[in-house]
Amino acid sequence: MNKDKKILMRPKYIGKPIERFEDSKYLSGNAKYTSDINIDKMLQLVFVRSDESHAKIKYIEYKEALKLEGIIDVLTFKDFSELNQITSPSRMSNYFATYQDVVAKNKVRYVGEIIAVIVAKNRYVGEDALELIEVDYESLDPVIDPEEAASNNKILLHENIGSNVILERSFSHGTKDYIKSKNIKSVSGKFKLSRKSPIAIENRCYLSDYDIGSGNITLYSSTQIPGVIRDALSKILGIAGNKINVKALDVGGGFGGKGSLYPEEIIVTYLSKKLKKPIKWTSDRLEDFLTTSQAFEEIIEAKLFFDDDGKFISLEGDVIGNIGAYSIFPWTGALEPVQVIGFLPGPYDIKNFHGNVKCVVTSKSPTGPYRGVGRPAAVFVLERLVDMAAKSISMDPFTIRMKNLIDTKNLPYRIGSGIIWNDAGFKECLEKSKNSNFFKEIIDIKNKKKCNRTWIGYGISTYAELTGIGSKISVAPGMPINTGSETATIEIDGTGSVSGIFAIASHGQGLETTLAQIIADEIGIKPEDIKITHGDTSKAKHGTGTYASRSAVIGGGAAIKTARVLRKKILKVAAYLLETDPNNIEIIDGIISSLNTNKSINFSELANSVYSDMETLPVELRDSLYAKESYDPIFGATTTATHIALVEIDKQTLKVKVLKYLVSEDCGKVINPMIVDGQVHGGVAQGIGVALLEKINYDNQGQLTTANLVDYKIPTASEIPKIDVVHTEHFLPENLGQFKGMGEGGTIGAPAAIANAVADALSDYNININELPVNQEYLFQLLKNGEIR
Amino acid sequence: MPLIKSSEKISVTFTLNGIKLSKNIYPRTLLSDFLRYSIGETGTHVGCEHGICGACTIIFNGKPIRSCLMLASQVNGHELTTVEGIVKDKNLDDLRAAFKKHHALQCGFCTSGFLITISSYLNENPEYADEKEIRKILSGNVCRCTGYVGIVDAVLEVIKKRNEHKKNA
Numbered sequence: 038m039n040k041d042k043k044i045l046m047r048p049k050y051i052g053k054p055i056e057r058f059e060d061s062k063y064l065s066g067n068a069k070y071t072s073d074i075n076i077d078k079m080l081q082l083v084f085v086r087s088d089e090s091h092a093k094i095k096y097i098e099y100k101e102a103l104k105l106e107g108i109i110d111v112l113t114f115k116d117f118s119e120l121n122q123i124t125s126p127s128r129m130s131n132y133f134a135t136y137q138d139v140v141a142k143n144k145v146r147y148v149g150e151i152i153a154v155i156v157a158k159n160r161y162v163g164e165d166a167l168e169l170i171e172v173d174y175e176s177l178d179p180v181i182d183p184e185e186a187a188s189n190n191k192i193l194l195h196e197n198i199g200s201n202v203i204l205e206r207s208f209s210h211g212t213k214d215y216i217k218s219k220n221i222k223s224v225s226g227k228f229k230l231s232r233k234s235p236i237a238i239e240n241r242c243y244l245s246d247y248d249i250g251s252g253n254i255t256l257y258s259s260t261q262i263p264g265v266i267r268d269a270l271s272k273i274l275g276i277a278g279n280k281i282n283v284k285a286l287d288v289g290g291g292f293g294g295k296g297s298l299y300p301e302e303i304i305v306t307y308l309s310k311k312l313k314k315p316i317k318w319t320s321d322r323l324e325d326f327l328t329t330s331q332a333f334e335e336i337i338e339a340k341l342f343f344d345d346d347g348k349f350i351s352l353e354g355d356v357i358g359n360i361g362a363y364s365i366f367p368w369t370g371a372l373e374p375v376q377v378i379g380f381l382p383g384p385y386d387i388k389n390f391h392g393n394v395k396c397v398v399t400s401k402s403p404t405g406p407y408r409g410v411g412r413p414a415a416v417f418v419l420e421r422l423v424d425m426a427a428k429s430i431s432m433d434p435f436t437i438r439m440k441n442l443i444d445t446k447n448l449p450y451r452i453g454s455g456i457i458w459n460d461a462g463f464k465e466c467l468e469k470s471k472n473s474n475f476f477k478e479i480i481d482i483k484n485k486k487k488c489n490r491t492w493i494g495y496g497i498s499t500y501a502e503l504t505g506i507g508s509k510i511s512v513a514p515g516m517p518i519n520t521g522s523e524t525a526t527i528e529i530d531g532t533g534s535v536s537g538i539f540a541i542a543s544h545g546q547g548l549e550t551t552l553a554q555i556i557a558d559e560i561g562i563k564p565e566d567i568k569i570t571h572g573d574t575s576k577a578k579h580g581t582g583t584y585a586s587r588s589a590v591i592g593g594g595a596a597i598k599t600a601r602v603l604r605k606k607i608l609k610v611a612a613y614l615l616e617t618d619p620n621n622i623e624i625i626d627g628i629i630s631s632l633n634t635n636k637s638i639n640f641s642e643l644a645n646s647v648y649s650d651m652e653t654l655p656v657e658l659r660d661s662l663y664a665k666e667s668y669d670p671i672f673g674a675t676t677t678a679t680h681i682a683l684v685e686i687d688k689q690t691l692k693v694k695v696l697k698y699l700v701s702e703d704c705g706k707v708i709n710p711m712i713v714d715g716q717v718h719g720g721v722a723q724g725i726g727v728a729l730l731e732k733i734n735y736d737n738q739g740q741l742t743t744a745n746l747v748d749y750k751i752p753t754a755s756e757i758p759k760i761d762v763v764h765t766e767h768f769l770p771e772n773l774g775q776f777k778g779m780g781e782g783g784t785i786g787a788p789a790a791i792a793n794a795v796a797d798a799l800s801d802y803n804i805n806i807n808e809l810p811v812n813q814e815y816l817f818q819l820l821k822n823g824e825i826r
Numbered sequence: 827m828p829l830i831k832s833s834e835k836i837s838v839t840f841t842l843n844g845i846k847l848s849k850n851i852y853p854r855t856l857l858s859d860f861l862r863y864s865i866g867e868t869g870t871h872v873g874c875e876h877g878i879c880g881a882c883t884i885i886f887n888g889k890p891i892r893s894c895l896m897l898a899s900q901v902n903g904h905e906l907t908t909v910e911g912i913v914k915d916k917n918l919d920d921l922r923a924a925f926k927k928h929h930a931l932q933c934g935f936c937t938s939g940f941l942i943t944i945s946s947y948l949n950e951n952p953e954y955a956d957e958k959e960i961r962k963i964l965s966g967n968v969c970r971c972t973g974y975v976g977i978v979d980a981v982l983e984v985i986k987k988r989n990e991h992k993k994n995a
Contacts, residue, residue, distance in 0.1 A: 056926045056927060057926065057929070059934070060925065060926045060931060060934075062934070063931050063934030063937045064913075064922045064925060064926070064931070064937060064941070065869070065909070065910075065913045066867070066868070066869020066870070066908070066909035066910050066913065066938050067869065068934050069868075070868075070871070070935065072862075072868075072872070073862075073868035075863065161852070161854065161855075236970060237933070237935075237970060238871075238873040238879055238881055238933075238935045238936050238968060238969070238970050239871070239873065239933070239935040240872075240873070287933075287934065287935075288933065289871070289873075289933045289934070289935030289936075290932075290933040290935060290970050290971055291933075292970070321875055322873070322874040322875060322876065322879075544933055545932035545933030545934070545971045546932070547932070711929045712929065714929070714975075715929040715932060715971075715972060715975075715976060718972055718973030718974075718975040718976070719932060719970070719971045719972050719973045720973075721973055722970075722972075722973030722974065723970070745874070745876055745878070746874050746876065746878035746879060746968070747876070747878060751968060751970065753964070753965040753966075753967075753968060753974075754960075754961040754962075754964035754965050754967075754969075754974040754977070754978065755961050755962060755965040757973050757974050757975075759957075759975065759978075760973055760975055783973075
C-alpha cells in the first residue's frame with residue numbers, strides 16, 4: 038500500500054462533532070460537584086455577614102449562639118490574625134492595591150463582607166445561631182456613585198489610599214488636529230452598562246479535608262483556577278504547595294464568577310487545618326448575589342469622528358469603572374475598566390485614539406472577571422457610535438463597517454490602545470452575515486411584520502477579541518502572574534491505555550472531549566480511548582486554569598507539543614518491534630503498522646514490551662512512554678465575529694423580544710463544531726441577558742435590592758430564540774493547532790447587536806439607546822422623553 | 827392538629843424511585859436537603875432554594891415539583907422519582923441520546939431538573955413537536971450554559987421520532 042493513500046485513510050477527529058465523553062455522568066445524576074461530597078465528622082460554616090454597606094464594627098455579641106447545641110464555635114477577626122490580608126498587586130504605575138482582612142477587623146466596606154464565622158455541626162443549626170448574633174455598627178456614609186466617589190475625597194473607602202480612585206490611565210495615539218478640519222463630523226454619547234452578576238446555577242462551594250497523619254490538605258473547590266488558588270493558599274497560610282491539593286471536581290458553570298480567590302476558600306482551608314476536621318461551606322443564592330464577584334458598571338463617554346464618506350478619523354473615550362469595595366485577586370479591579378478602554382477602538386482602522394480610564398472603589402460587592410471582560414462594554418459603545426454615524430450620513434450599517442474594518446492584508450495591525458490584531462477575517466465574517474439566507478429572511482420579516490402592535494428592527498455588531506493570550510501580554514493589565522503557558526502530560530500505562538493530564542479546569546466547555554480529539558489525531562488513537570484529567574493540582578503541578586478563552590488554545594497547543602514527543606517515543610519502540618524505520622510506520626486508531634510489511638501491533642503489546650516483558654526490547658529502549666511539555670503562544674490569537682439580531686418591541690408592554698439571531702464567526706480551526714456552536718449559543722444567551730434583563734441594583738444606602746432570581750431576571754427558554762452560527766476559519770500560522778479562543782464571544786457581540794436592533798426599531802423617535810439593559814422601565818422613560826421632544 | 831416540636835424527629839414513610847423507605851427526620855428538613863444529605867442521592871441539585879431555577883425538580887406523585895420548596899415531612903405516604911430513578915427508565919434512553927447528540931448540556935448542573943421536567947411532559951404524549959410550546963414548558967428551568975438551543979432541539983427530535991414510531995406501529 039502506498040504511503041500517501043494510507044495517510045489519507047487516517048481518521049481526523051479534529052473538526053468532527055463528536056458527542057461528549059462527559060455527558061453520561063451528568064445524564065445519570067452521577068456527576069460529583071463539590072457540594073455532593075460529604076466526609077465523616079465534617080463541620081459546616083455559616084458566615085455572619087455585614088448588613089451595612091460602609092461602617093465601623095463596634096462589637097459582636099455571640100454568647101447566646103455558643104449555647105446552642107451543635108455549635109462548635111463562633112470566630113471573629115482575632116481568630117484569623119495570623120493570616121495575611123488579601124491584596125492584589127499590579128505592575129501598573131498609579132495603581133493602589135486594597136487590603137482585605139479575611140474576616141473584617143474594624144470596618145466593613147460592602148453588604149455581605151464576612152464579620153464572623155459560625156462553626157456548626159450542620160447548616161440548620163448554624164443558621165439558628167446566626168439569628169442569635171448581634172453586631173453593632175457605627176454607620177459611615179456609603180460610597181455609591183462612582184462619578185461622585187472619583188471627584189470627592191471626603192468619604193474614603195480605603196483611608197490609606199487617600200482617594201477612591203485606585204487607578205487612572207490614559208492612552209493616546211495620533212493627533213487631535215482633526216478637530217480643526219472643516220469636513221469633520223462626529224457622534225457622541227454617554228453610555229452606561231449596568232452592574233451584573235455572573236450567576237452560575239451551581240453556587241460556590243468549598244470543602245477542605247485535613248489529613249492528620251500526613252498534614253496534607255485537600256481543598257475541593259468549585260473554582261475555575263485551581264492552580265492559582267493552590268499558590269495563593271500556600272502564601273496566605275504559609276504551607277508548602279505540595280501539602281495542599283486543590284481539586285475542582287465537576288463545576289456547575291463559572292463565567293468568571295468562580296475565577297478569583299475568595300475569603301471563604303481561605304477560611305475553610307485554614308479552619309480544617311486548625312480544627313483538624315473536614316470543613317465545608319456551601320453558598321446559598323443570597324450569598325452568591327452578595328459576594329460572588331460582579332461585573333461591569335461602567336460609565337463611558339465616547340465620541341467618534343468621521344468624514345463625509347463615513348471614514349473614521351478618531352475615537353475619544355472616557356471610562357469610569359465602579360470596581361466595588363476591593364481590588365480582586367489575582368486580576369485586580371483594573372481588569373474590566375482598563376480593558377473597556379483597551380478594546381474600544383475595535384476591529385476598525387482608526388488613526389487617532391485618545392482614551393482615559395478611572396477605576397473607582399465604592400461600598401458595593403467587588404467586581405471581577407465576567408465572560409467577555411471589558412469587551413461587552415467596549416463593543417456596545419463603539420457599535421452604537423458606528424450605527425449613529427451611519428444614520429447621520431444616511432449610510433447603510435454594513436457599508437460603513439465594510440469601509441472601516443481593517444483589511445486582512447493589513448494584518449497584523451496595532452490599534453490605538455496598543456492591542457495587536459493578527460490574522461482574522463473581519464470583513465469575511467461581516468460579508469458572510471450579509472450574504473446569508475438568514476439576513477434575507479430577517480429583512481423579509483421586518484417588511485412583512487410591520488404592524489400597529491409592535492416595532493421591529495434589526496441590529497448588527499462586529500468585534501474582535503484577544504484570546505489564548507501568551508506570556509508577552511498580561512490577561513489582566515499589570516498582573517504579576519504569568520497566565521501565558523500551560524503544560525500537558527501524556528502517558529501510556531502498562532496496559533497500553535493513554536492518559537492526558539492538564540492544569541486547565543473544565544466547567545462545561547467539554548475539554549475532556551476536545552483535548553482527547555487533539556491527542557487522538559496527533560498520536561493515532563481513538564479519542565474515546567484517552568482519559569483526560571484536569572482541575573487537580575496534585576496531578577498537574579503547574580498551570581492556572583480555565584478563563585480568558587485560553588484552554589483550547591494554550592492547553593490544546595500543549596497537548597499537540599506533548600503528543601508529538603510521545604509519538605516519537607512510540608515510533609522508536611515500534612520501529613524495533615516491527616523491524617522497520619520509524620518513518621515507515623503509521624498509527625491508526627491504536628494499531629501501529631509497518632508500511633512495508635504486514636506487521637502490526639496494538640498499544641497493549643507496545644506497553645507490554647516496554648514495561649513488562651524484559652526480553653523483547655534492549656534496555657535502552659525501555660524508556661517510559663511519557664511526555665510532558667509546556668506551550669506558550671507568546672502573543673494572543675484574534676477571534677472575530679459579526680452578530681445580527683432581529684427584535685420586536687411590544688408597543689403596549691414595551692417588552693423587547695429577540696426573534697432571530699445570527700453569529701458569523703472566525704475562531705480559527707474548529708476542534709468540535711458541536712461544542713463551538715454550544716459555546717456561541719450559551720454566550721449569546723448571556724449577552725441577551727445583559728442587553729435586556731440582568732441588572733444588579735444597589736440603593737443609595739448600598740443595600741442590594743436585586744438579591745434573588747425573581748428581582749434579578751436571567752433568560753429562560755422563552756426569552757432566547759433559535760441561534761444560527763456560520764463559521765470562517767482564518768489560521769494563525771505561528772500557533773500550534775491554529776485554534777483560537779471562542780467561549781466568550783457570544784456575550785461580547787450580543788449586547789451591542791441588540792442595542793442597535795432596538796435603536797433601529799425605534800428609529801422614528803428622537804431617542805438614543807445608550808444604557809443596558811433595555812428593560813421596560815428604561816424604554817418607558819426614554820419614549821416618554823422622546824415623544825415630548 | 828398536634829403540635830410538632832422542632833427538636834424531635836418524626837417518622838416518614840414514602841416510596842423513592844420504586845423503593846419503599848422509612849426515615850426519622852427533623853420536621854424542618856427541606857426535601858432537597860433530605861434527598862441529598864439523608865438519603866445520599868445527590869443527582870438532585872440545589873441552585874436557588876426559592877423555586878426559580880428548577881435544578882431541584884423531582885416527580886412527586888407523577889407531577890414535577892421543586893424539592894427546595896417542600897419539607898421532607900410532607901412526603902409521608904407519597905411517591906417520589908428523582909433523576910436516579912428515571913435513569914432506570916429505558917423509555918427515556920431516546921431523550922438521553924438526544925441530549926448528547928444535540929449538546930443539550932454543558933456544565934450539567936441544571937440537567938437533572940430538565941430531564942425530570944421533560945420526562946413529565948413526554949408522559950403527556952404531545953401530539954405535535956411545537957417549538958413554542960416546548961420553550962414554554964422548559965421556561966420553569968434555567969440553564970446558563972446552552973442558550974437552550976440544544977435542549978429544545980433534543981425535545982423536538984424525541985417527540986417527532988416517537989410520533990413517527992406510533993404512526994408506523
